[in-house]
Amino acid sequence: MTLPLDGRVILVTGAAKRIGRGIALHLAKHGARVAIHYSTSEAEARATTEECNNTSQFKDTPIFQANLEHVSEIESLFDRVHAHFGRIDGLVNNAARFTQIDPLKVTEADWDFIHSVNLKATFFCCQQAARRMLNTPEGGRIVNISSLGGLQPWANHSHYCASKAGVIMLTKALAKAFAPKVTVNSVAPGVIPFGEHDARITRLIAATPAGRAGTAEEIAEAVTFFLTSPDFITGQIMSVDGGLGLK
Numbered sequence: 001m002t003l004p005l006d007g008r009v010i011l012v013t014g015a016a017k018r019i020g021r022g023i024a025l026h027l028a029k030h031g032a033r034v035a036i037h038y039s040t041s042e043a044e045a046r047a048t049t050e051e052c053n054n055t056s057q058f059k060d061t062p063i064f065q066a067n068l069e070h071v072s073e074i075e076s077l078f079d080r081v082h083a084h085f086g087r088i089d090g091l092v093n094n095a096a097r098f099t100q101i102d103p104l105k106v107t108e109a110d111w112d113f114i115h116s117v118n119l120k121a122t123f124f125c126c127q128q129a130a131r132r133m134l135n136t137p138e139g140g141r142i143v144n145i146s147s148l149g150g151l152q153p154w155a156n157h158s159h160y161c162a163s164k165a166g167v168i169m170l171t172k173a174l175a176k177a178f179a180p181k182v183t184v185n186s187v188a189p190g191v192i193p194f195g196e197h198d199a200r201i202t203r204l205i206a207a208t209p210a211g212r213a214g215t216a217e218e219i220a221e222a223v224t225f226f227l228t229s230p231d232f233i234t235g236q237i238m239s240v241d242g243g244l245g246l247k
């Protein structure tokens with residue numbers, strides 16, 4: 001069964017800026033009712049809401065603050081979104097952290113900083129979403145944003161790579177756990193830069209067969225595919241990387 005976006009309630013985490021903002025704008029423009037989550041970027045979240053309302057037929061794109069490191073805040077986030085809309089049909093787990101640290105120097109705090117958001121929060125957001133979606137006749141759709149770094153080993157990002165590889169396995173395991181009512185898929189972005197970038201990013205762009213970096217809009221297109229595609233498609237990982245991950 002395919003599901004049009006029309007009027008469906010989709011929560012996008014980390015939607016104030018960058019890729020999350022792009023996903024929220026795309027979904028609002030294409031008929032979804034979007035819940036914008038943010039943690040610290042309140043002004044940017046408000047700006048994204050305004051932009052969404054400019055194109056959305058519903059003109060109701062509320063913002064919800066939560067520090068996703070804490071399961072109690074995740075539970076409260078889902079309660080608030082559900083209270084506002086009366087339903088949650090889709091979840092896009094986009095919020096994440098990224099650091100570059102020599103693995104010989106990674107501390108326990110460095111490890112927890114990444115994993116508490118990238119992996120733990122992704123899991124508990126999936127759990128909160130599925131508990132609600134599994135109780136509805138329509139079920140729901142979950143899309144986890146992973147990374148090319150979850151598929152390829154990057155030496156100075158080992159802790160980040162491990163967290164995103166975890167997101168990829170979580171996607172597959174939860175796809176089995178929540179089937180057939182809830183699909184769980186993942187979009188794995190390649191290089192999606194915003195503004196100035198360092199020499200490493202410049203090198204990665206140069207190595208990308210597409211000959212350029214990707215855009216938030218292109219990630220949003222892939223997310224929309226999984227939110228609307230037949231429910232026979234689940235547990236899948238779609239790289240959106242201009243071919244950078246090809247071996």
Ligand SMILES: NC(=O)c1ccc[n+]([C@@H]2O[C@H](COP(=O)([O-])OP(=O)(O)OC[C@H]3O[C@@H](n4cnc5c(N)ncnc54)[C@H](OP(=O)(O)O)[C@@H]3O)[C@@H](O)[C@H]2O)c1
Pocket residue numbers: 013014015016017018019020037038039040041042066067068069093094095096097098117145146147148149188189190191192193
């Ligand atoms: N950009 C790329 O090239 C690239 C490449 C591969 C994969 N990805 C993945 O694509 C997704 C989006 O990438 P991005 O570069 O746009 O991400 P980003 O700007 O680094 O982070 C997205 C948002 O995550 C939120 N966040 C961080 N810690 C949080 C916490 N403790 N609680 C709640 N929210 C928290 C932040 O919200 P606030 O600002 O409100 O605090 C932030 O705006 C991520 O999953 C990333 O790993 C990106």
